Amino acid sequence: xxxxxxxxxxxxxxxxxxxxxxxxxxxxxxxxxxxxxxxxxxxxxxxxxxxxxxxxxxxxxxxxxxxxxxxxxxxxxxxxxxxxxxxxxxxxxxxxxxxxxxxxxxxxxxxxxxxxxxxxxxxxxxxxxxxxxxxxxxxxxxxxxxxxxxxxxxxxxxxxxxxxxxxxxxxxxxxxxxxxxxxxxxxxxxxxxxxxxxxxxxxxxxxxxxxxxxxxxxxxxxxxxxxxxxxxxxxxxxxxxxxxxxxxxxxxxxxxxxxxxxxxxxxxxxxxxxxxxxxxxxxxxxxxxxxxxxxxxxxxxxxxxxxxxxxxxxxxxxxxxxxxxxxxxxxxxxxxxxxxxxxxxxxxxxxxxxxxxxxxxxxxxxxxxxxxxxxxxx
Numbered sequence: 521x522x523x524x525x526x527x528x529x530x531x532x533x534x535x536x537x538x539x540x541x542x543x544x545x546x547x548x549x550x551x552x553x554x555x556x557x558x559x560x561x562x563x564x565x566x567x568x569x570x571x572x573x574x575x576x577x578x579x580x581x582x583x584x585x586x587x588x589x590x591x592x593x594x595x596x597x598x599x600x601x602x603x604x605x606x607x608x609x610x611x612x613x614x615x616x617x618x619x620x621x622x623x624x625x626x627x628x629x630x631x632x633x634x635x636x637x638x639x640x641x642x643x644x645x646x647x648x649x650x651x652x653x654x655x656x657x658x659x660x661x662x663x664x665x666x667x668x669x670x671x672x673x674x675x676x677x678x679x680x681x682x683x684x685x686x687x688x689x690x691x692x693x694x695x696x697x698x699x700x701x702x703x704x705x706x707x708x709x710x711x712x713x714x715x716x717x718x719x720x721x722x723x724x725x726x727x728x729x730x731x732x733x734x735x736x737x738x739x740x741x742x743x744x745x746x747x748x749x750x751x752x753x754x755x756x757x758x759x760x761x762x763x764x765x766x767x768x769x770x771x772x773x774x775x776x777x778x779x780x781x782x783x784x785x786x787x788x789x790x791x792x793x794x795x796x797x798x799x800x801x802x803x804x805x806x807x808x809x810x811x812x813x814x815x816x817x818x819x820x821x822x823x824x825x826x827x828x829x830x831x832x833x834x835x836x837x838x839x840x841x842x843x844x845x846x847x848x849x850x851x852x853x854x855x856x857x858x859x860x861x862x863x864x865x866x867x868x869x870x871x872x873x874x875x876x877x878x879x880x881x882x883x884x885x886x887x888x889x890x891x892x893x894x895x896x897x898x
Contacts, residue, residue: 528721528786532760533778535694537575537656539759540566541684545701546766547582547614553589554582554617558766562699563618565772566661567625572776575656577691579664579684580618586610607668618663628660633667639686640804640843649690656691681746685753685761689797696754697775698747699766704783705744707732724748724755724785748785755787756797796896799856802843807836807863809846809889816848819855819895825888826857826895828869828877838863846890855897857890 542562549555566576587606588596590613597603615631622629632652638644655662666683681698688696702710707717722729729748744763751761764771764782774781792800811819815830826846838844840862846855861869866889868880874887 528760528784529778529780532695532762532784533776535760536573537577537691537693538569538695538697539577539579539684539688539691539693539754540697540699540772541579541680542581542699542766543680543701544581544585546699547580548585548589550701551585551589551594554586554613556617559617560621561769562766562772563621563625565770567622567627568773569776570627570661574776577652577656577662577664577687577693578618579680579687580614581665581680583607583610583614583665583668586613604669611665611669614665615663622661628658630655630660630662632662632664634664634683634687635667635670636682636686636804638667639690639798640802642798645690645798652687652691679746681750682753685750686801688754688759689757689801692757692794693754693759696750696759696761697772698750698761698763699771700747700763701765701767702744702763703765703768704763704781705729705732705748705785719783720780721784721786723788724751724761725788729785751785753801755785755789756792756800757794758787758791760787761785792896799843799858799894799896800898802856804843805836805845805856806838806842807834807844807859807866809834809844809859809866811846811848811854813849816850816854819846820848820897823892823897825892826855826890827874827887828866828889829871829873831866831870831889834863834867834870836863840865840885844890846895853898855895857895859890860886861889 546558547555569576584603584606587610590609591606619629634648638648652662664687666680684696684698705719707719710716730745747763754761762775762782762784768781771781809831810833811830812832815826818824819826838859840860841858843856844859845853846857848854859866865881869877872880877884
């Protein structure tokens, strides 16, 4: 381990606020039912981490998988109502198990169920942030899961790696730990290529990482790809991410000692402001604005507001104040922001200078489609 790696591992070890996400396969012993022994071990380690002064938030997958085990289902169902029923059944077992284990260490736990919609609404986002920080100040361990019983598309396409990253942003965590059934990230899938190289450390923003990632397990919705994307999201608030095997003995304590375990993905850029993190992490994009080459360069290089004259195409149906994506002339998403005009008005204004707004619409609200204060670069 070189000096830089020693420094980054040490900074992770010394960091105070951790978000720990445990995957479905680990929690439920590959779908056979709750892995009580493993849960006991993780809770014991978390209790030791708290004794050392760390604040811990736990993101627990496994509600659907545990519900499937209780119902005797071998394959993950596709029908939404069956997934939601399994999640409701399984969540009871998860909460009971964690509560009883933490109680042995005189630690209070709090169940927090969120949807991506909760974190997409600014007021609910701030309320969730306040609640979680209050729970930490009271010495409790929040146990967070996606509210699968009321979620719709989230239960099909969502994953708790993403939720863990968003929680990291929400509470300004220092470190995100993703415990999985793999040792970490490899250059190729080690199940199919025994020559695959293990990645000890990399920047979270290294685009080559996504090409190395495989798919998820049949029980959960995540995979290495979602973990890399989660690390990139977590990095927006300055959090480093460790991807490691939840089956390795004392894995959390080893990370806390600065040992070289798992894959460390570092946050190398300056953290975004809280508001811009919220904008960047929006999972529901209401529409897309396609920019010409001049506008693409101005937004990326100069950090200016987006003017209608630089937009050549508007996609989607959106209202004023919703989050839209800005697509460069090369077809890449370069920014997101809160739009000042709805989709119908935006189509009328595209390619026009602000002086013409009143003659086109009969009024003028703002001189730009997206003000720079409501625009975040990706």
